[in-house]
Amino acid sequence: TLPKEIKIEGKSYQTDEWMNTPSSILSAIPRRLHLQPDHPLTITRKLIESRFPGYKTHNDLFPIVTTGQNFDSLGFPLDHIGRSRTDTYYLNKETVLRTHTSAHQADTFRNNETEGYLISADVYRRDAIDRSHYPIFHQMEGARTWDRQQAEKEGKTLAQVIWDDVARIPKHDVAVEDPNPTFHAERNPLQATHSPEEVEAIAAHLKRSLEDMVVTIFNAAKGATDTGPASDNEPLKVRWVEAYFPFTSPSWEVEVFWQGDWLEVLGCGIVSQPILNNASVPNRVGWAFGIGLERIAMLLYSIPDIRLFWSKDTRFLSQFSEQKPIRRFVPFSKYPACFKDVSFWLRSSSSAAGGAAPIHPPATPAAPTKQSPTSTQTQCPDAPLDHASVAANSASLPPSTAAMPEAAGPAANTSPIPPAAPAPIPPSSSSFHENDVMEIAREVCGDLVEDVRLTDEFVHPKTGRRSMCYRINYRSLERTLTNEETNQLHEQLRALLVERLGVELR
Ligand code: PHE
Numbered sequence: 258t259l260p261k262e263i264k265i266e267g268k269s270y271q272t273d274e275w276m277n278t279p280s281s282i283l284s285a286i287p288r289r290l291h292l293q294p295d296h297p298l299t300i301t302r303k304l305i306e307s308r309f310p311g312y313k314t315h316n317d318l319f320p321i322v323t324t325g326q327n328f329d330s331l332g333f334p335l336d337h338i339g340r341s342r343t344d345t346y347y348l349n350k351e352t353v354l355r356t357h358t359s360a361h362q363a364d365t366f367r368n369n370e371t372e373g374y375l376i377s378a379d380v381y382r383r384d385a386i387d388r389s390h391y392p393i394f395h396q397m398e399g400a401r402t403w404d405r406q407q408a409e410k411e412g413k414t415l416a417q418v419i420w421d422d423v424a425r426i427p428k429h430d431v432a433v434e435d436p437n438p439t440f441h442a443e444r445n446p447l448q449a450t451h452s453p454e455e456v457e458a459i460a461a462h463l464k465r466s467l468e469d470m471v472v473t474i475f476n477a478a479k480g481a482t483d484t485g486p487a488s489d490n491e492p493l494k495v496r497w498v499e500a501y502f503p504f505t506s507p508s509w510e511v512e513v514f515w516q517g518d519w520l521e522v523l524g525c526g527i528v529s530q531p532i533l534n535n536a537s538v539p540n541r542v543g544w545a546f547g548i549g550l551e552r553i554a555m556l557l558y559s560i561p562d563i564r565l566f567w568s569k570d571t572r573f574l575s576q577f578s579e580q581k582p583i584r585r586f587v588p589f590s591k592y593p594a595c596f597k598d599v600s601f602w603l604r605s606s607s608s609a610a611g612g613a614a615p616i617h618p619p620a621t622p623a624a625p626t627k628q629s630p631t632s633t634q635t636q637c638p639d640a641p642l643d644h645a646s647v648a649a650n651s652a653s654l655p656p657s658t659a660a661m662p663e664a665a666g667p668a669a670n671t672s673p674i675p676p677a678a679p680a681p682i683p684p685s686s687s688s689f690h691e692n693d694v695m696e697i698a699r700e701v702c703g704d705l706v707e708d709v710r711l712t713d714e715f716v717h718p719k720t721g722r723r724s725m726c727y728r729i730n731y732r733s734l735e736r737t738l739t740n741e742e743t744n745q746l747h748e749q750l751r752a753l754l755v756e757r758l759g760v761e762l763r
Contacts, residue, residue, distance in 0.1 A: 263348065265321060275347040278354060279700055282346060282381065282392060286320055290566055291377050291395045291550060297577045297586075298395055298566060301554040302377045304477065305397055308470040312373035312399065315365065320379055322360045327353050330363040331504040332529055343690040346381050346392075354381035357658070358398035358547060359504060362528075366402070366536035373401040377550070383692040387708035388562045389655040392699065395550040396658060400528065401462065402543030415542070419458035426465040429472045434496035435464070445499050445507035450530050455542060459527055460507070463544035467511055468495055471522055475513055478557045481583045491517075504529050505545060510657065515556065521657040523548040552655045558586040562734060563655055564704045570735050592733055594707065595743045599751055600726040601760035603689050689758065694727060697757060701750045707732040724763065 259276050262269055265283060291298045306314060328340055338344060339356060346354040355361075358376045365374055376398040384390045403422075408415040439460050440447045447456055475493050494514035502508045505526025512519045525546030533541050551563055558577070560566075565573055572589040691711065698706050706729060713726035729750065731743045754760050 266319075268319075268321070270321070270348045270352055273349040275342060275350045277342050277383075277696075278346040278348055279696065281700060281703065282354070285393055285567075286379070288567070289317070289379065291379065292316060295574070295577050295579050296566075297554045297558055297560065298550050300577060300579055300583070301474075301550050301557060302395075302397060303579065304474060304557075305470055305548070305553075306375055306377075308473050309373060309375055309399060309466070311371075312375045312401070313371040315361070315374060315376045316378070318361050318376060318378055320355050320381065321348065321352060322355045324351050324353055326363065327355055327357070327360040330532065330535065331359055332531065333503050337503070343692045344383055346383060356380055356382050358396045359545070361398070362400065362504070362545065363532055363536050365400070366528075366533055366538055366541070369536075369538050369541075372403065373399070375399045383696060385691070385709070386695050386698055386706055387710070388564075389552075389555075391551070391563045391567075391655075392696075394563070394655060396547055397550060398545065398547050400543060400545040401466070402528070402533070402538070402541040403459075404538075405540045405542065407540075414454070416452075416454040416458040419455070419462055423458065423462045423465055426462070427469050429469060431468070431472050431493045431495055433468060434494070437497070437499055440507055441499065444501070448506055448527065448530050451527070451542065456507070456527055459542060459544050463525060463527075463546070464497065464509075467523065467525060467546060471495060471511055471513060474553060474557065475515065477583050478515075481557060481585050482559065500524055500526070502526055504532060520556075522553070524658045547658045549655055549658050552657055555655065557583055560586050561588060562707070564707075564734055567704060568734060573734075592735070592737045595731040595738060595740075597729050597731065597743065597747045598712065598726055599729065599747070599754065600713070600724060600763040601754060602763060603723045603725065604759045604761075605720075605722055689723075689725075689760075693758060694754065697753045698729060698750060701753060702729075702731065702746050705731055705733050705738065705746065725760075 259272055262271055263283065264270075265286060290296050291302050293299055302316075306312075324340070327345075328337065333339060345356050348354075355378070357380050358378050361376050361378075365376065378396065379393055380396050381393055384392060403415055403419055405415050408418045411418065437445075439445075439457055440453070447453060472493065472495070479493070491514070496512050496514075496519070498510050498512060500508040500510040502524060505528060508524065508526030510524050511522045513522050514520075523546050525544060528543050528545050530539075530542070533539060533543075551566060554560060554566070555563070568574070570589075576584075576586055695709055698709050708730045710728055711725060712728045714724065716723050729747065731738055731746060751762055755762060
């Protein structure tokens with residue numbers, strides 16, 4: 258049923274058995290929300306860009322890249338979960354929709370146009386459905402490098418040159434916790450070709466630059482939320498925590514204490530030297546970071562549902578302006594939710610004990626609510642809910658960078674460029690993965706599905722077959738869905754689960 262060849266913005270791609278990208282995703286590519294005037298993602302992007310003067314911005318890099326760009330050039334091990342067809346959209350074995358802006362690191366370093374750059378772009382990942390996850394989101398990548406030979410010519414050490422630049426970063430007065438030493442021999446090692454003096458200087462430049470950006474953003478967000486009494490006048494706090502990425506070492510994450518919780522805001526680190534060496538700039542060393550724009554925009558504006566970014570409804574769009582100060586988003590309405598369950602037996606081949614497909618445990622059991630039925634037959638409420646329930650529902654946020662999970666195998670960041678090898682994870686149609694249920698729900702419902710979660714799972718003691726029950730929350734952001742409409746969607750969903758996954762409905 259999938260087309261042999263697809264054309265995207267004038268470029269043609271041959272598909273093969275790796276193709277798993279639905280047309281709904283392909284047709285969203287031209288939207289480029291981060292470039293749309295007065296869009297909250299555009300405003301967020303510009304706010305961040307304003308803290309990196311002199312950095313060259315790349316905001317329209319094409320989203321279809323090779324697996325070499327997205328994974329190999331960055332040292333992803335061949336068994337990294339991010340490479341699997343359950344997590345990544347493929348057009349063919351060698352061609353993917355980029356899963357992160359880091360896909361452009363090597364090429365941008367190779368062009369060697371400026372010492373610093375920022376890349377903002379749409380990125381694509383097969384993932385769960387809820388108010389903070391959408392298969393397309395936006396990231397900004399930043400990097401800054403210095404040239405050892407250039408420093409030598411100036412008669413300085415590289416560390417001196419970098420410390421001079423550190424001194425030029427604006428100062429802030431926010432409390433920062435940074436208890437760990439810059440290196441940790443096992444978890445966060447110094448790279449073989451780096452000197453501790455250099456990396457201490459680069460780390461200081463990275464940390465002061467990102468603190469400046471984060472403090473700017475969260476002060477703007479504070480201005481937007483400080484409308485009522487001085488209830489949340491807690492001073493801003495920032496902390497540095499150790500992290501792991503295949504393409505940086507040492508690596509860190511920034512967390513911000515925001516409305517009572519530590520929030521992960523971005524990932525970063527010292528660029529793996531082999532990336533720079535392979536990009537023909539072996540004399541350069543530096544840092545890189547990646548940040549998820551939706552999460553920042555949702556915090557800045559108190560936007561409660563990630564689907565809203567895709568809305569063309571003027572009740573959403575008219576609330577944002579590049580000219581005006583940031584103000585809290587006022588939800589125009591919360592239309593009623595309609596919950597429906599679907600239960601099915603997995604095909605016996607995929608329910609065998611110890612099957613290859615990981616099945617994610619239900620994160621939290623579905624909270625019982627007034628609308629929460631126990632069967633698929635429940636009627637949906639037909640009156641919009643009041644605004645109070647909107648506020649109560651606005652706690653979840655997308656991940657900071659939506660960082661990809663680590664490889665199953667041992668960390669392989671000592672040798673970032675793996676040898677050319679055959680396809681790491683062969684396409685498989687026999688194993689069940691939850692993301693396939695998510696994909697089918699999106700295909701049937703588009704943006705009319707708010708979340709999908711596993712509410713029950715068990716293995717039959719005699720037959721060994723596995724049963725799953727998912728609860729679908731049908732809700733439009735723009736209107737009240739009719740009973741007939743949700744029933745129809747649900748029937749289509751059930752049919753497609755059988756057709757695509759070969760499950761047996763219960
Ligand atoms: N690309 C990483 C992600 O998507 C973020 C990152 C960028 C981390 C650059 C370190 C350096 O999670």
